[in-house]
Each structure stands twice: as C-alpha cells, then as structure tokens.
Amino acid sequence: MEEWIGNRWHKFITRRADRGFPAAAVELEAEKKTIGVLFRALGGAPGVRIEAASAQEVFVRRSWLQRLAGSAQSAVIAWQDGDALRLPPLLQVFPQQSLNRDLYLWLAILAARSPQQYRNWALDNQRLVTEALTQFPALRPRYRRLVEALLPLRPAPESLPDDEAELERAIRRALLDPQTATDLPRANRAPQPVPLWLYPQAALDDPLAVAADIPEEGDCTAGSTQSLSERKRGERAEERERRDGLMLFRLENLFSWSEYVNLERSEDDTEDEDAAAAAEDMEKIVLSRQRNQRSSSIRLSLDLPSEAYDDLPLGDGIRLPEWDWHRRRLLEDHVCLQAYYPRNGDPAPLPQHLRRDAALLRSQFEQLRTQRCWLRSQLQGEEIDLKAWADFCASRLAGHAPEPGVYQSFRATHRDMATLLLADLSMSTDAALDEDNRVVDVVRDGLLLCAEALASVGDRFAIYGFSSVRRQQVRFTLFKNFAEPHGDPVRGRLLAMRPGFYTRMGAAIRQATLILRDQPQQKKLLLILSDGKPNDIDRYEGRYGIEDTREALSEARRAGLHPFCITIDRSAEEYLPYLFGQNGFTVLNHPAHLPLRLPELYHQLTH
Structure with missing residues (x-):
C-alpha cells in the first residue's frame, strides 16, 4: 500500500513540477533524417553522426515545487564533437509541436557552422546566430518566433537576486539582438539552459x-x-x-x-x-x-585459439597503411594483415538443403553466359542509332567532323567480369537468428549459393573472409582465389567457416583491392557482406574506423573497382551512405533471406 501511494505521489508531483509541454513533444528519432540532410547541406562534416544526448547535471535556481519533487537537477543540452552532433532525444520546450521541430532544425543550422573549440560560449553562439541569419535571411522570422516563444518561459529577472537578474537580462539581450555581442556577467548560480544555443564540448570531454x-x-x-x-x-x-x-x-x-x-x-x-x-x-x-x-x-586473451586449433597461416604478414583522420594523413605500414587457410576445410559436396536452390540458380545463370545486346555508335549495323546521329549532326554544325559511327547492332557479347566476395567474420556473426541458425550460417549458405551461380555463368570470382584483433593482426581468410576452379575443395573450406574477433574493415578492403586490381577483366566488383560498422578493440572505433573505411573505399574506386555492400545491420543507413553512397549498398531486413538474395543482387549489379 505504501509503495502504491508513493508511486502515485511521485508521478503527481513530478508532473506538476515539470515545466515542459509533453503534449507537444517531438522525438529526435522522427526528425533525424531531416536534421541530417540540413546539417550536411549547410556544410556539416559528412562523417558526423546525429545522436541523442544525455542529461547533464546543472546548478540552477529551482522552484519550491521542483525542490519538493527532486526534479530539474539535470538538463539535456545540445553539443557537438568530432564524432557526433548530440541533440536532446525529446524536445518539449514549447507548447507547439511546430516550434519544437523548428528548434531541432535551428540547432542543426548552428552545428553546421560551429567551431570545435569555444573561446567564449555566449559570444561564439551569438556570432553563429548572426552568421546564420546574415547568410540565410529567410531564417529571421523563424528565429524571431523561437525567441519570442522562449522568453516568457524563462525566469523573470524581477524574481531573481541581483547578480542572477543581471545575468538573465544579458541572456535576453543576446537572444533578441545577437549582433551586439553581449558578454555574460558572472553570478552565484548558473543560468537556466538556453535551448537555442549549442554548448561547448570542453566540459563534456569523453572519459x-x-x-x-x-x-x-x-x-x-x-x-x-x-x-x-x-x-x-x-x-x-x-x-x-x-x-x-x-x-x-x-x-x-x-x-x-x-x-x-x-x-x-x-x-x-x-x-x-x-x-x-x-x-x-x-x-x-x-x-x-x-x-x-x-x-x-x-x-x-581468451579469444585467441591455440595454434593447434587456429586456422593455418599463409606466409608472413602483409604491411598495409591506415588512414588517421585526426592527423589527416595515411600511416604507412601501420597494419599487419595475416592470410589464413581454413583448418578442417576438407573437400565436401554441397549441403543437401541447398541443392534444390542451387540447381534453380544454375539454370537461371547459365542463360547469362553469352548475352545479346545493342552495340551503339557502330560504323555499320542493322539500325540507325538516333543518339549517335544527333551527336554527329551537332558536331558537324559546330565545325567538327567526327567519324560517323551512327549505327547500332544487336550482337552476342561475352561477360568480362571479375568479382571478389569479402565476408565479415567478426564475433557478431555468431549471434543467433533463430533456434537453428546463426548469422554466420546464413552468410555461409549465401556464399555457397552465390559460388554455384557464378561458376555456372563462367565469371571469375574469389571469396575471402576477414576479422581482426587490433592492428597487429588483421585476419584474411582464403576460401577461393581467382586461379582455383570452383568445386568440392572450395565448398569444404566454406563449410569450415568460423566467426570470431572484430571488424577492421579498412585493411581488408585494401588487401581485396590489391588482389582484384591485378585481374585482367574490364569490370571488377567488390561485394562486401557485413553485419555491422567497422570496429576493433583499439582506437579503431567510432569515426576513426568509419573514416579509414571510407578512405579505403575511395582507393578501391580510384583503382577501377565497383564496391557494393550487403548488410543486415538495421542501423546501417546512418553510416553506409557516407561510405558507399546512396546506391552503393542494400540493407536486408530479414537476414534469413540472404542465401537467395545474394545471387539475385549479383545478377542485378552485373546485368
């Protein structure tokens, strides 16, 4: 009975002491995409994530009702560092949802221009506001509405002690007229948080x-x-x-x-x-x-198996560079990549539960061995190429006389494709999907079926897996190289696939680029299967891992490769567009569909 009364009293007094407007609340998760687009469009760093901030302890003057309820001892404020823009997970500052939504967008506008270090918090925020309103005059009515709605919600200066009243008046002048650059006087207590300003990172350093x-x-x-x-x-x-x-x-x-x-x-x-x-x-x-x-x-380190049970190392390690985004330079020979051969990978036939799907895929992909397509801008052919004819006429009128290849011909062509499948074998792939399957099981089945399809179409392909334990040991497991024909030895090695360790993706992509770059085929596809973002147990996490992976993908594109990522990570849309571009990845909502979706995606990418 006492507990029931206590809970009722706590909810009642907390609700009465709350100065927010829950009915008009706007959640960050619902506005995150809009905020991200606006933040990056106005110059915000593409690698900066949009995340929810936590409550910070504040030492502000509280009302007697807040003291009675024990509330208002912390506040959620907006701040930014090199990794993320951290905004309140819920905004209920104003009684209208439109104003709370505008506040999110206003903070994103300030953050896009915000410095990493604040010299003077109040003056820097006023400078950011002035620059934003000067560059985008259409924001002035919206900013004015936010300020006019905020001032009645702040404590009245007449109700405060002299030093706090002077501080509050200075904040009001700074909000109403940011161009005057009003400095804030000191007071015995901190002022009420200013929702329209960003707070510095200096007091929020990551421990x-x-x-x-x-x-x-x-x-x-x-x-x-x-x-x-x-x-x-x-x-x-x-x-x-x-x-x-x-x-x-x-x-x-x-x-x-x-x-x-x-x-x-x-x-x-x-x-x-x-x-x-x-x-x-x-x-x-x-x-x-x-x-x-x-x-x-x-x-x-109990993660590392003994040599008697570990995969077989192939040769000495390979030294590879890594991108340090803090220093903005490539660290030469910073990573050691070790190639491995799967232990217990004896030759084996295709598992029984995959044979029916494999037969169907082989019959579909065999039709792609020789494709008939239109060859354009030919010197002779069955039909006129209207686009080539229009280009020829325009060039002739401009005074140029190009060779008149104005025909198109419908001929059979051969596929000139090399594909490297790179699978993430980190410890997260050991997670269970259902009672019978893990993530690594569907990855293995997907690679088995994709190998059957690629072998039937005659495309050259290779299969590797990767994981890592710090930069000193990036594991690169060989399942099939380009020179080896597909058969039971390859199937046996895929069946011996084991998960473990972490995801240092940049080094694996660089090694895959070196292998794929040496192939003589004209078209080269790097197909990456992953279940999460790059990470490792040293500093290779957060933006450091993201930026190194992005630099490795840029190197792959400069080498003439086409990288594409298939992932089952539901939060991948927060970072994969920055890495692969909007059309360079796909997210599978149902991981169990990967075995059949993988060959279909390959067909769409190479058709």
Whole structure:
C-alpha cells in the first residue's frame, strides 16, 4: 500500500513540477533524417553522426515545487564533437509541436557552422546566430518566433537576486539582438539552459578517451555489443593511495551505483549482465587510472585459439597503411594483415538443403553466359542509332567532323567480369537468428549459393573472409582465389567457416583491392557482406574506423573497382551512405533471406 501511494505521489508531483509541454513533444528519432540532410547541406562534416544526448547535471535556481519533487537537477543540452552532433532525444520546450521541430532544425543550422573549440560560449553562439541569419535571411522570422516563444518561459529577472537578474537580462539581450555581442556577467548560480544555443564540448570531454601517456597496447578493452542509448557525461578521478586495513561504516551509509568507491578490483574481461543497466541509470561515469605496472599483472586473451586449433597461416604478414583522420594523413605500414587457410576445410559436396536452390540458380545463370545486346555508335549495323546521329549532326554544325559511327547492332557479347566476395567474420556473426541458425550460417549458405551461380555463368570470382584483433593482426581468410576452379575443395573450406574477433574493415578492403586490381577483366566488383560498422578493440572505433573505411573505399574506386555492400545491420543507413553512397549498398531486413538474395543482387549489379 505504501509503495502504491508513493508511486502515485511521485508521478503527481513530478508532473506538476515539470515545466515542459509533453503534449507537444517531438522525438529526435522522427526528425533525424531531416536534421541530417540540413546539417550536411549547410556544410556539416559528412562523417558526423546525429545522436541523442544525455542529461547533464546543472546548478540552477529551482522552484519550491521542483525542490519538493527532486526534479530539474539535470538538463539535456545540445553539443557537438568530432564524432557526433548530440541533440536532446525529446524536445518539449514549447507548447507547439511546430516550434519544437523548428528548434531541432535551428540547432542543426548552428552545428553546421560551429567551431570545435569555444573561446567564449555566449559570444561564439551569438556570432553563429548572426552568421546564420546574415547568410540565410529567410531564417529571421523563424528565429524571431523561437525567441519570442522562449522568453516568457524563462525566469523573470524581477524574481531573481541581483547578480542572477543581471545575468538573465544579458541572456535576453543576446537572444533578441545577437549582433551586439553581449558578454555574460558572472553570478552565484548558473543560468537556466538556453535551448537555442549549442554548448561547448570542453566540459563534456569523453572519459573513455585514452590519455597520451598510456601505451597503445592498452588503449581499450573489449566492450559489450550493446551500446548505451544516450551519451553519458564522464569524469576522471585520481586514484588514491591504497592502504591495508578495515573499512568502518554504518550499514545505512552504503554507496549507490553512481558514487565512486576507491576500491581495487580484479580485472575481468567478461561481460557483466548488470553493467549496462547500471550505466543507463548513472548520470555521470567516473573512471580512475590504474597505476599498476604491466609487469605486475598477467592478462590472457581468451579469444585467441591455440595454434593447434587456429586456422593455418599463409606466409608472413602483409604491411598495409591506415588512414588517421585526426592527423589527416595515411600511416604507412601501420597494419599487419595475416592470410589464413581454413583448418578442417576438407573437400565436401554441397549441403543437401541447398541443392534444390542451387540447381534453380544454375539454370537461371547459365542463360547469362553469352548475352545479346545493342552495340551503339557502330560504323555499320542493322539500325540507325538516333543518339549517335544527333551527336554527329551537332558536331558537324559546330565545325567538327567526327567519324560517323551512327549505327547500332544487336550482337552476342561475352561477360568480362571479375568479382571478389569479402565476408565479415567478426564475433557478431555468431549471434543467433533463430533456434537453428546463426548469422554466420546464413552468410555461409549465401556464399555457397552465390559460388554455384557464378561458376555456372563462367565469371571469375574469389571469396575471402576477414576479422581482426587490433592492428597487429588483421585476419584474411582464403576460401577461393581467382586461379582455383570452383568445386568440392572450395565448398569444404566454406563449410569450415568460423566467426570470431572484430571488424577492421579498412585493411581488408585494401588487401581485396590489391588482389582484384591485378585481374585482367574490364569490370571488377567488390561485394562486401557485413553485419555491422567497422570496429576493433583499439582506437579503431567510432569515426576513426568509419573514416579509414571510407578512405579505403575511395582507393578501391580510384583503382577501377565497383564496391557494393550487403548488410543486415538495421542501423546501417546512418553510416553506409557516407561510405558507399546512396546506391552503393542494400540493407536486408530479414537476414534469413540472404542465401537467395545474394545471387539475385549479383545478377542485378552485373546485368
């Protein structure tokens, strides 16, 4: 009974203390595409993601009702760094949905012009507002509506102490007339957040960023495949001197999850089921640096199999470059790629459950061995090529006399195609799709069926897989090279496919480019199968991995290759357009359909 009354009271008093307008709320997820298009169209970096920000602790004056409810101790503010533009996940500042939607777009406009470092938060925001209104005068009525709707919602200066009242008046002048560049005076308390301005990153530094004096081998540890829904605020805490002895406390003084406890804990890489839920509940994540020497501890990587069970290495490692987007340059010989041959990949026939589909695909693809098509701009042929004739007439009137190839002929041509299929074999492909299948199982079946189709049409093709364990070991598994004919040995190696490790995609694409570039065929297709974005357990995550992969794809295009990605990652539309372009990828909503969809997509790409 007490718990029921307590819950009712909490909901009632929290609702009364809330100064927002829930009925007019607008969600970031519904506006993310529009915000992204506007942000990039006005000059925002293409690699910057649009993400939800988390609540930050604020020290503002609260009303007695807010103090009674224990609310308004934190606020969600908009800020930006090199990786993402972080906006409130829900905007309910104004009583009209149109104004809340306009506020999202206004923040995107400011962020597109925002500097990475703020010298003076208030003056820099006023400068951004002035530049935006000067360059786009049509925004002036919209900005005026936002300011006029915001001012009545802010605290009245008459109700504040003198120093806070002066600060509030300065904010109002800065909002109404940003061209005057009004500086903000100091006050004992912080002002109410200004929803129309971006906040600096300086106070929101990522606590997970590696300090300069930590060696690269200890950059990060492997994390959970789940990610927090919001960006958390962090703080570093210095590790205090450890002393042996008793810890005396009263039982009612036990710490909560969100309080820092200076205890030495054993290091463990296993996933804590409660850690993700605890991190979601925490407003601030506090980290301290362990000062133990590396020689004083032993750390085993249980992901790496022993040599007796691992795949067979082929030769020495290959040194490859990697793009460092922080320095804007290519790091030569930065990555070591090791080729592997699948262990236990004995020759085997096609599995029984795939034989019917394979027979159907072979009968369909055999018809593509020799295609009949129209050859245009020929010196002789069956019909007039109207486009070539129009071009010839225009050139002649312009004073040029090109060779009059104005005919078209319907002839049989041969396919001149080389394809390299590159499969992501990271540990995420070990995830279960249903009771009987994992992601890696449908990837394997898709490659088996695609190999049958390509062999029947006579196209030259190769199949490789990749995964990684930091930059020192990018694993590149050989299933079929271009010189080997398709048969039971290839099928056996595909059946021996195993998932593991991480996704350093840039190095794998560079090696695939080197292999495919040497083929004599005129058309070259690099077909990538992936289930997630590039990542690794060192700094190869976030925008670093995205930018390196994008640079590797640009190198592939300059080499005459056509890269295309097939993915089952439902969030792929947030980053794949930046990597492959709007028409360079496809997302499969049902991963189980991959085995049959893969040959169909190949036919569409090469027809």
